Amino acid sequence: MKKALITGITGQDGSYLAQLLLKKNYQVIGLVSPHNDIGHHNIKDFENKLILETGDLLDYQSLKSIILKYQPDQIYNLAGISFIPTSWQKPLLTHDVNALGPLRILDIIKKNNLKTKFLQASSAKIFAQGKKAKLNETSPLGPSDPYGVSKLDAHLTTQLFRSQGLFAATAILFNHESEKRGPEFVSRKITQSAAKIKLGLETKLALGNLKSQGDWGYAPDYVIGMWQILDHKKPDDFVLATGKLHTVSHICQTAFSYLGLNFKDYVHRDDQFWRPAPKIAYYGDPSKAETVLSWKRSISFEKMIQKMVDYDLALLKNKKIQ
Numbered sequence: 001m002k003k004a005l006i007t008g009i010t011g012q013d014g015s016y017l018a019q020l021l022l023k024k025n026y027q028v029i030g031l032v033s034p035h036n037d038i039g040h041h042n043i044k045d046f047e048n049k050l051i052l053e054t055g056d057l058l059d060y061q062s063l064k065s066i067i068l069k070y071q072p073d074q075i076y077n078l079a080g081i082s083f084i085p086t087s088w089q090k091p092l093l094t095h096d097v098n099a100l101g102p103l104r105i106l107d108i109i110k111k112n113n114l115k116t117k118f119l120q121a122s123s124a125k126i127f128a129q130g131k132k133a134k135l136n137e138t139s140p141l142g143p144s145d146p147y148g149v150s151k152l153d154a155h156l157t158t159q160l161f162r163s164q165g166l167f168a169a170t171a172i173l174f175n176h177e178s179e180k181r182g183p184e185f186v187s188r189k190i191t192q193s194a195a196k197i198k199l200g201l202e203t204k205l206a207l208g209n210l211k212s213q214g215d216w217g218y219a220p221d222y223v224i225g226m227w228q229i230l231d232h233k234k235p236d237d238f239v240l241a242t243g244k245l246h247t248v249s250h251i252c253q254t255a256f257s258y259l260g261l262n263f264k265d266y267v268h269r270d271d272q273f274w275r276p277a278p279k280i281a282y283y284g285d286p287s288k289a290e291t292v293l294s295w296k297r298s299i300s301f302e303k304m305i306q307k308m309v310d311y312d313l314a315l316l317k318n319k320k321i322q
Helices: 013-021 058-070 084-089 091-111 147-165 186-198 218-231 250-260 288-293 303-315
Strands: 002-007 029-031 051-056 074-077 117-123 168-173 205-207 237-240 267-269
Touching: 002 013, 002 058, 013 029, 013 218, 029 058, 029 267, 051 058, 058 074, 058 168, 074 218, 091 117, 091 250, 117 218, 117 267, 147 168, 147 218, 147 303, 168 218, 186 205, 186 250, 186 303, 205 250, 218 288, 237 288, 250 303
Parallel strands: 002 029, 002 074, 029 051, 074 117, 117 168, 168 237, 205 267
Antiparallel strands: none
16 A cells, blocks of 8 residues: 655645555554644545644654654655745744745655655746747746745755656646635635525625736646656656636636626726736646656536535535625
């Protein structure tokens, strides 16, 4: 039985990955922070199948103790501060968690001569805002916020340790959403509000720039890609994306029309959420992952939003969303 350690196991990606690996008969160990219980509901339905260990990406000794205890075949580093506004509010903590956290793990693997395969969840935010809209593994790097800087540090660190003989790979992830996405992210904010408006619990939805565009995929597909990256014969970097752009307006239109509503009757602009759209909208080129790994996506953008709406309707009817 293979053993996998997942940091960030209670998050969107971590919980989906845990479910995937359990189905593949892995022993799954999850790192749980002693400082918070964020997202624990994401694993409650299969928690009894997991081994949960208390540890922290900021604490070298806790990481070393857990890694040496289990000597996992694979480590997936999915933990981190992922909300960009938070990275501006807490840039030092963001860098310590997102950049030095994976460095601690890689250092432990190297110094103890472990055969563990390591995957770093990298981000599209590591890329520079240049002239090309289509981004792949060789596109110029140059982040524009503390989150992106921290993820670029971890990305380059992973490549550096790979050059030292470790099986250290990266998944360069473009936006990926799901029913487990946090409500602070625009996709889930929209689907929750659409469901609340349909049920008469709200009357309006305040958003920023409806013309903003993103490359949005479905999170369960992306964790399959992560597993494929570590199952590949050699470590490498892979962009996971849809290769398609959609606007925030399209998310609204899809969510509200699915409920028989016209989003224009309910959505209004609020300057506190306004951010100007970049001159060039960027999207990912997943052709390397598709060719080398045979990675595929299972559902369309529209179906993903509809699944999120269905989920939020069910939660509201069970009074689990306030």
